[in-house]
Amino acid sequence: MTTQAEPAVAATAYHQGAFVPFTEAALPLTTQALQYGTGVFEGIRAHASADGGRLLLFRAHDHYERFLRSCRLLRIETPHTVDELVEITCELLQRNGTTTDTYLRPLGYKLALLPGTRPGVGLSGISDALSITGFPMGAYTPPGGIRCTVSSWVRPRSAAIPIHAKVTGGYVNNALAADEARAAGYDDAILLDGRGRVCEASTANVFAVRAGRLLTPPATADLLPGITRDTVLTLAADHGIEADEDELDVSDLHGADEVFLTGTGIGITPVNEVSGHPIGAGEPGPITRSIARHYARTIRGGGDPQHQHWLTPVRIGRG
Ligand SMILES: Cc1ncc(COP(=O)(O)O)c(C=O)c1O
Secondary structure, three states: OOOOOOOOOOOEEEEOOEEEEHHHOOOOOOOHHHHHOOEEEOOEEEEEOOOOOOEEEEOHHHHHHHHHHHHHHOOOOOOOOHHHHHHHHHHHHHHOOOOOOEEEEEEEEEEEEOOOOOOOOOOOOEEEEEEEEEEEOOOOOOOOOEEEEEEEEEOOOOOOOOOOOOEHHHHHHHHHHHHHHHHOOOOEEEEEOOOOEEEEEOOEEEEEEEOOEEEEOOOOOOOOOOHHHHHHHHHHHHOOOOEEEOOOEHHHHHOOOEEEEEEOOOEEEEEEEEOOEEOOOOOOOHHHHHHHHHHHHHHOOOOOHHHHHHEEEEOOOOO
């Protein structure tokens, strides 16, 4: 995977109830979420439509539903409904005059101790805040695929940390795994649970292909059940590709015909190697390529009519 410089953040951010210049969207050092990891986030993409006339948010309602579920888990109160959050996001894109593929990062977080609250770790008696930033981001993994290693870091059980929510503090586990993988010359890490079952990659879900069928760990495993994962399962069903949600171990990956990762950031990324074992022919296989094609069409408005509700059009340009 190529290393890229930090992308420039869009000039305007949504910060604590107002649209402000990004450079003015500052937080105090005492921010509780900074001290204790008590924030939740989402990653949402907007893509330029295939016909060039529109920007399309992909599954924004699903992302914000997950966001509000994550908020509830951490007792972060947001005054907004899903529809309002989608509207704010559209307005943010419009105010920035966004015309190209963009990644949006809503962040809900514990901010400051309310009067009478004792300093220390906790979730109650602390004010809450919401900020949304965006930055231009196209595909950042090579279409020819990546190399993954199996991490020595184990995915925590969801009884230890809410893995099904996107909690900022929990991403220390993902960061350690990604960093270890890159230091060893790989592009990404695949994490197992304490019993050796495949959970997910550092910020993506994992699929294997065996004899033309998709295999992916069940949504009840210790993983984030991704919206892209759900999209892939839906598109596979549409196109007659059968799928099983079942436990996988490392040998299932080594022995697979194809392996690919799915995520909002990473899209559909073929995996050519897992810890030194080439997958299939060591290049993207036909099922991965077919799923990637359907996905690429869907997110840019050229997919099947029954999935148009996944897209929220945003008027492009200022004014
Ligand atoms: C740990 C983890 N797993 C899976 C995913 C994929 O989820 P989604 O497809 O909803 O982006 C992500 C990215 O958000 C992630 O951070």
